[in-house]
Amino acid sequence: MMFRIGIISDTHGLLRPEAERGLTGVDHIIHAGDIGRAEIVDALRRIAPVTAIRGNVDSDGWVRDYPDTKLVRLAGKSIYVLHDLKTLKAELGAGIDVIVFGHSHVPKIHTVGGVLYLNPGSAGPRRFKLPITLATLEVTREGMRPEIHDLGGD
Numbered sequence: 001m002m003f004r005i006g007i008i009s010d011t012h013g014l015l016r017p018e019a020e021r022g023l024t025g026v027d028h029i030i031h032a033g034d035i036g037r038a039e040i041v042d043a044l045r046r047i048a049p050v051t052a053i054r055g056n057v058d059s060d061g062w063v064r065d066y067p068d069t070k071l072v073r074l075a076g077k078s079i080y081v082l083h084d085l086k087t088l089k090a091e092l093g094a095g096i097d098v099i100v101f102g103h104s105h106v107p108k109i110h111t112v113g114g115v116l117y118l119n120p121g122s123a124g125p126r127r128f129k130l131p132i133t134l135a136t137l138e139v140t141r142e143g144m145r146p147e148i149h150d151l152g153g154d
Contacts, residue, residue, distance in 0.1 A: 003075030007135040009102025010122035012036040018151040019123045032102035033083030038062040055083040075139035107133045107148040
């Protein structure tokens with residue numbers, strides 16, 4: 001059994017063709033906020049089911065359907081999604097396997113206390129000299145394998 005999750009954040013209204021190709025074949029997509037336009041989630045849903053939250057730039061009326069945070073269970077793993085890691089509540093509690101976040105545009109994978117922290121970076125417009133990235137998380141019987149994918153781009 002393998003379940004592949006595509007993780008994207010900070011699209012800011014731009015869904016690059018490279019991102020769509022990078023997500024092709026995943027079983028589920030998580031968008032960690034700063035979506036930018038409702039059409040982004042619609043396009044992602046054509047690839048796979050989507051769990052999306054709003055970020056700090058998502059303020060138009062369409063975002064009322066998206067929560068600030070979301071706890072989702074995929075492939076037997078509890079995944080907590082929020083936009084800005086600084087807003088993480090310390091009392092979140094046990095039982096969380098993965099914390100997915102965005103906001104900084106800096107891709108990052110690290111584990112603290114047995115919890116995987118994953119920021120896919122930004123797949124939208126380039127900010128400063130940061131890379132254009134998204135992430136995948138493969139869940140198998142043996143464990144979880146996170147990976148950052150550099151999309152190149154301008």
